[in-house]
Amino acid sequence: MNIVVCIKQVPDSAEVRINPETGTLIRDGVPSIINPYDLHAIEAGLQIKEKLGGKVTVITMGPPQAEQALRDALSMGADEAVLLTDRAFAGADTWATAYTLSRAINKIGADIIICGKQAIDGDTAQVGPELAEFLDIPHVAYVRKIDSITEDSIIVERLMEEGYDIVEASLPVLITVVKELNEPRLPSLRGKMAAKKAEIKRLTAKDIEAEESLIGLKGSPTQVKRIFAPELKKEKKMLEGSPEEQVQKLIEELKGLKCQFL
Numbered sequence: 001m002n003i004v005v006c007i008k009q010v011p012d013s014a015e016v017r018i019n020p021e022t023g024t025l026i027r028d029g030v031p032s033i034i035n036p037y038d039l040h041a042i043e044a045g046l047q048i049k050e051k052l053g054g055k056v057t058v059i060t061m062g063p064p065q066a067e068q069a070l071r072d073a074l075s076m077g078a079d080e081a082v083l084l085t086d087r088a089f090a091g092a093d094t095w096a097t098a099y100t101l102s103r104a105i106n107k108i109g110a111d112i113i114i115c116g117k118q119a120i121d122g123d124t125a126q127v128g129p130e131l132a133e134f135l136d137i138p139h140v141a142y143v144r145k146i147d148s149i150t151e152d153s154i155i156v157e158r159l160m161e162e163g164y165d166i167v168e169a170s171l172p173v174l175i176t177v178v179k180e181l182n183e184p185r186l187p188s189l190r191g192k193m194a195a196k197k198a199e200i201k202r203l204t205a206k207d208i209e210a211e212e213s214l215i216g217l218k219g220s221p222t223q224v225k226r227i228f229a230p231e232l233k234k235e236k237k238m239l240e241g242s243p244e245e246q247v248q249k250l251i252e253e254l255k256g257l258k259c260q261f262l
Contacts, residue, residue, distance in 0.1 A: 001048065001049070001052045001053060001054030001055075001111045001112065001151065002054060002055060002057070002108070002109050002110050002111045002112075003045040003048055003049055003054060003055065003056045003057070003110070003111065003112050003113075003114065004045075004056075004057050004058075004059060004105055004108060004110040004112070004113045004114070005038070005041050005042050005044075005045045005056060005057070005058045005059070005073070005078065005113075005114045005115075006038070006041070006058075006059055006060070006101060006113065006114070006115045006127070006128075006131070007034055007035060007038040007041065007042065007058055007059070007060050007069055007070070007073060007116070008034075008035045008038060008060055008061075008062070008069070008116075008119045008121075009032045009033070009034065009035070009060060009062055009065075009066045009068070009069035010032065010033060010034075010035045010119055010120055010121040011030045011031070011032055011033075011121060012030065012031045012032065012033050032065070032068070032069070033069075034069045034072055034073065035116055035119045035120055035121075036116070036120060036179070037116025037117050037118060037119070037120070037177070037178070037179065038115070038116040038119075039116075039184040040116060040177050040178070040179055040181050040182055040184055041114040041115055041116045041176075041177050042056075042058065042073050042076055042078060042114075042184065043076075043181075043182045043183070043184040043185060044114050044146065044175075044177055044181060044182060045078070045112075045114050046076065046077045046078070046185070047146075047182065048112065048146075048149060049079075051149070052149065052150075052151065054111075055079040055080065056077070056078045056079050056080075057078065057079065057080040057081070057082060057108060057110075058070055058073040058074070058078045058080070058081050058082070059081070059082040059083075059084065059101065059104060059105070059108070060082075060083060060084065061083075061084040061085070061089055061092070061097060061100055061101060062083070062084075062085065063085060064083075064085055066083060066085070067083055067200050070082075070083055070200055071195040071196065071198065071200070072187070072195070074191070074194070074195035074198050075187035075188075075191040075192045075194070075195035076184070076185060076186075076187050076191065077185070077187075077191060080201070081198065081200045081201065082104060082108065082200075082201045082202075082203060083200050083201070083202050083203070084100055084101070084104055084202075084203050084204075084208070085202055085203075085204070086204040086205045087216075088204075088205045088210075088212065088215055088216050089205065089215055089216050090216050090217065091216050091217030091220060092215060092216050092217070092219070092220055093220035093221065093222045093223065093224075094122070094124050094126040094127050094130060094222075095126075095130060095219070095220060095221055095222070096214060096215050096216060096217075096219040096220045097127055098126075098127050098130035098131040098133075098134055099130075099134055099210070099214050099215065099219065100205075100208070100210060100215050101127070101131050101134075102131055102134035102135050103208040103209065103210045104203055104208045105131075105135065106135070106208075107203075107207075107208055110172060111151075111171050111172050112149075112154070112171060112172065112173055112174075112175070113131070113132075113135075113137075113172070113173070113174040113175075114174075114175055114176075114177060115127065115128035115131070115174065115175075115176045115177070116128075116176065116177060117141065117142055117176045117177060117178050118176075125141070125176070128141065128174060128175075128176035129141060129174075129176070131174060132174040135172075135174065137172045137173060137174060138169040138170065138173050138174075139169075139173065139174040139175065139176070140156055140158055140167050140169055140173070140174075140175045140176075141158065141175075141176045142158050142159040142160075142176060142177075142178050143156045143157065143158060143159070143175045143176065143177045143178065143181060144157050144158070144159040144164060144177075144178050144180040144181055145157040145164075145180075145181060146181070147166070151171070152170060152171055153168060153169065153170050153171060154168070154169055154171065154173055154175070155167070155168045156169075156175060159178055159180065237253070239253075
């Protein structure tokens with residue numbers, strides 16, 4: 001079984017800073033990590049491989065330094081890694097990113113594609129579903145459990161606001177996963193050593209035969225105009241009295257705010 005896991009290298013959220021003049025993220029000097037949700041996607045791919053055999057290929061689109069994220073994934077146990085890197089890919093929104101990934105995956109071939117539910121630097125949760133549309137295959141979002149998987153189909157639990165749905169889909173299929181799915185394994189020392197020497201396959205726009213008008217900034221129908229940190233509100237009020245009195249005061253406070261739940 002060919003398992004493809006899409007990952008993204010993102011700034012460590014603990015170190016994110018925003019340029020007050022441009023409203024853009026300051027990436028210089030900020031450590032990068034694998035998007036946390038993608039770690040669960042990698043683990044899911046490895047578990048499927050352990051059950052059914054095959055290989056796990058990790059793929060990402062980014063600048064040359066994104067290679068480190070791929071090596072980290074290889075150290076966890078992935079078999080192959082592909083880096084989509086080309087100046088023509090710069091400035092891509094989710095639509096152009098999904099298109100670019102789809103062109104590469106068409107070249108690689110896949111029975112199941114696994115993505116994290118969203119990237120922590122954008123939080124759109126759009127790339128996975130858009131990628132499935134470009135590939136014209138079924139997809140299931142917010143997968144919290146894989147009940148069963150065979151060479152032909154998969155049955156999963158899809159996380160919903162008030163519980164979960166049980167969904168069956170035929171392969172090839174794309175799923176996006178949530179953190180409740182599993183606990184990502186730590187790379188072994190042997191895995192780290194092997195990852196350092198592993199060959200990372202690099203593909204350009206020409207290699208994947210992508211249409212120039214559909215990639216990068218030119219192929220992006222949406223653009224980010226401004227990024228800003230939400231205003232911190234430090235207002236607080238301490239409620240005094242017995243627990244019963246505090247509860248009653250809290251209710252009155254919420255009523256004063258016209259809380260929709262009361």
